[in-house]
Amino acid sequence: MEKIILEALEKLPRVFQKKMENVEIVLKNRPALGVRRSLGLRAGDTLLGLYQGVPRTRRGADYGNTLPDVITLYREPMAQEAETLENLHTIVQQVLWHEVGHYFGLSEEELQTLEEMQPLGLKRGRVNTP
Numbered sequence: 001m002e003k004i005i006l007e008a009l010e011k012l013p014r015v016f017q018k019k020m021e022n023v024e025i026v027l028k029n030r031p032a033l034g035v036r037r038s039l040g041l042r043a044g045d046t047l048l049g050l051y052q053g054v055p056r057t058r059r060g061a062d063y064g065n066t067l068p069d070v071i072t073l074y075r076e077p078m079a080q081e082a083e084t085l086e087n088l089h090t091i092v093q094q095v096l097w098h099e100v101g102h103y104f105g106l107s108e109e110e111l112q113t114l115e116e117m118q119p120l121g122l123k124r125g126r127v128n129t130p
Contacts, residue, residue: 001027001075001092008093012100023053023069023103025096030076048081049073049095057105071099 005027009017031047041047053069073095082088094115101111 001079001088004089004092005073005096007089008096011093012097016100016104019056020100020103022066023071026070026072028072028074030074031072046077046081047074048077048091049099051099051102053103055103055105069103071096071103073099 005025009025012020031041031050035050036045036047039047039050050072051069052072054063054066073092078091078095079088082091098111098115101114106114
């Protein structure tokens with residue numbers, strides 16, 4: 001899955017790649033119970049990825065000397081959602097781009113609008129509810 005994530009990162013437009021700084025991308029098997037609780041997720045809700053940090057649009061002149069922002073991608077939920085390797089590439093790319101969008105300050109509503117315009121095939125946000 002690490003290779004798929006690297007490929008998805010390479011597909012980001014260069015202008016965004018060049019502006020990404022002080023952000024770490026982490027792959028975990030699944031979201032911890034504490035993370036699920038903090039987001040108010042219920043049984044049956046799926047978390048594919050999560051951005052934690054200070055979006056670039058909210059960073060002031062005094063921003064600095066801080067720990068990196070973190071984009072976490074969750075292996076098992078993405079694999080379950082995908083069912084096939086081809087679909088996994090699409091899902092990883094969509095989830096990564098979604099979380100990178102949060103890094104750049106886009107709201108959930110703005111991202112949903114953009115995702116509806118995307119030809120990537122996955123029209124869901126980071127939380128999928130049945």
